[in-house]
Amino acid sequence: MKKKIITISRQFGSGGRTIAKALAEKLGYAYYDSALVEEVAKETGFDPAFIEDAGEYAPGKSILSYAFSSASPHASGKPGATDYLWAAQCKVILELAEKGNCVIVGRCADYILRERDDCLNVFIHAPKAYKAKRIVELYGVTDKSPEKRLEEKDTRRRVNYKYFTGKEWGLTENYHISLDSAMLGEEKCVDIIADIVNTKE
């Protein structure tokens, strides 16, 4: 069966988002990343910045820390906000998938769309040294070491994924294909995935 929906999960700094965008262009598929956050914001009334963060934070922790910061006018901090956000995210992703061919980055889309048989689930990863160099080039230097920034971000993604799906983030069996972007190069990753999509008629 032709794969209409490609979900891309990725380690921070691996270039997964860049690969996803190039793949969508190559295939002529819609691309959902920040657009997805905007949709969830409309659905919930939450601030987009809050939703962006919440998708990568350990549940509970993010809600509370965010609720007491000035950046989150909409977050109530009440118990249940995480579940409410999750329900909205599921609704948006399920609806977007119904619209037709698309590439979706992150947000447990592989799990949310698990009942569909037209999804190709991809994981992009790379060695630490490659990712550390890449995030400094892309996002600049901060007072934290690049290694610490990688560790923190991926730990949040791991905890978030485990909380909502009950599965281990980054385990081969959760994805149809996993690729090392440093060894293969971003272009080759795009080619491999596009080729699979085009041969699964």
Add this chain to the structure above:
Amino acid sequence: MKKKIITISRQFGSGGRTIAKALAEKLGYAYYDSALVEEVAKETGFDPAFIEDAGEYAPGKSILSYAFSSASPHASGKPGATDYLWAAQCKVILELAEKGNCVIVGRCADYILRERDDCLNVFIHAPKAYKAKRIVELYGVTDKSPEKRLEEKDTRRRVNYKYFTGKEWGLTENYHISLDSAMLGEEKCVDIIADIVNTKE
């Protein structure tokens, strides 16, 4: 750099061995699987059946259980036998890799050859239902359920890998590419890997 050595790690029943063999044929590479066991047997004086088993058993447990069975005339049961076997296995794999282009199945070869930059490390996996059906077709029915057989075999591989490498078996980041053989099909898996080898000149 051209990848001269392909290591294939695989979940039991996923068809990883079949893929490895077809890949070696397609690339014209040497194929090491039972030949590797024979080499380790020559090196150590252990019974090949013991070595075959020990590669997939939790260390210690296998040595002892084997030492007290009649099938293992060479196993002494003394502490250190596991380490001795591991050292012999490392020596054999390092030497085979020096001989030139090859495909090596299992035996922590990805880890043993980690210092080389001409290795492509692959992991093959598949959903439980696919693997359960496949092992019954290939190896017949036993008094254990196929699901139980899958679980036991992969647990042994996981514990063995963790013991010797300190890493998690089946985690995406340990391999350059991981493929779901059920979704892609064995032939497509072979094609994808061969294509990577041929484009990494």
